Amino acid sequence: MSGLHAAIIMDGNGRWAVSRGKSRTAGHLAGADAVRRTVEAAPGLGIDILTLYAFSSDNWRRPPEEVGALMRLLRRYLMAETGRCVENGVRVQVIGRRDRLASSLVREIESAERATARGQKLWLRIAVDYSARDAILRAALRLSRGLDAEQSGVQGEVASPSGQISRQDFSRLVAECPEERAHDVDLLIRTGGEKRLSDFLLWECAYAELIFTDRMWPDFGHADLDEAVLEFRRRERRFGTVPAAAGAAKSGKAAISAVRDRSGHARPDPEIAAVAMP
Numbered sequence: 001m002s003g004l005h006a007a008i009i010m011d012g013n014g015r016w017a018v019s020r021g022k023s024r025t026a027g028h029l030a031g032a033d034a035v036r037r038t039v040e041a042a043p044g045l046g047i048d049i050l051t052l053y054a055f056s057s058d059n060w061r062r063p064p065e066e067v068g069a070l071m072r073l074l075r076r077y078l079m080a081e082t083g084r085c086v087e088n089g090v091r092v093q094v095i096g097r098r099d100r101l102a103s104s105l106v107r108e109i110e111s112a113e114r115a116t117a118r119g120q121k122l123w124l125r126i127a128v129d130y131s132a133r134d135a136i137l138r139a140a141l142r143l144s145r146g147l148d149a150e151q152s153g154v155q156g157e158v159a160s161p162s163g164q165i166s167r168q169d170f171s172r173l174v175a176e177c178p179e180e181r182a183h184d185v186d187l188l189i190r191t192g193g194e195k196r197l198s199d200f201l202l203w204e205c206a207y208a209e210l211i212f213t214d215r216m217w218p219d220f221g222h223a224d225l226d227e228a229v230l231e232f233r234r235r236e237r238r239f240g241t242v243p244a245a246a247g248a249a250k251s252g253k254a255a256i257s258a259v260r261d262r263s264g265h266a267r268p269d270p271e272i273a274a275v276a277m278p
């Protein structure tokens, strides 16, 4: 994985539909087509991780018919697209809670994840019943249990002999992928004209470039993703340092506490930022 991690808040399905005299469900249906277009376009634009916000933990508050329609749509999407994902090297993973999802949907998720596990071209992460604050809270709880276990002599999940936790280790806990490298978001796109994060990937977006577009999600396509990536590439990511050339000229050395990230940009060294636990 050496490309970009793009994350998308797919907003505007309801307004797109209502403005056309259609039901909100029709908007979500059109939104699923936009998901297909985006998944197809992403690898060609240098994106190798794509995280899509399909259903937030707060979305359970929507009318039951809309929740039901969204859940059916997710299941149908997985059923219809898994074969194509295997052919195209797309690894599918669903993030978020599973204990409140219907068992038929959980089975479909597990089967899609198993079938696509070897995909190397794009890692497609679909957030369902997802809350970033809950993910951070769960990570903190698991950390404190791990440290408790360590203190009592039992090897904990993230036991660290010095009682320290690095940002990289905590990122793995937040992402709930202990065996893999956790990846920060490079660019976050939100469609539909609103400008907020809505409890999506709050830890992972610490240094994400934020791109907001008025385009409603069902209208989003290859050209919009291309434009967002171009805008991202025009931005200078400094991660708290000074511009490389100016910094090097002033101090004689460039960005002392920064390392290069997957996109070749400077970023803070997570190991430097280890935090001691009380």
Ligand code: FPP
Binding pocket: 010, 011, 012, 013, 014, 015, 016, 028, 029, 031, 032, 035, 052, 053, 054, 055, 056, 059, 070, 073, 074, 077, 126, 192, 217
């Ligand atoms: C927000 O728009 C969108 C959602 C809550 C659902 C997103 C779902 C999809 C795009 C389709 C299914 C997903 C996959 C991965 C197949 P909104 O309904 O809040 O729009 P509004 O702000 O205009 O009301």
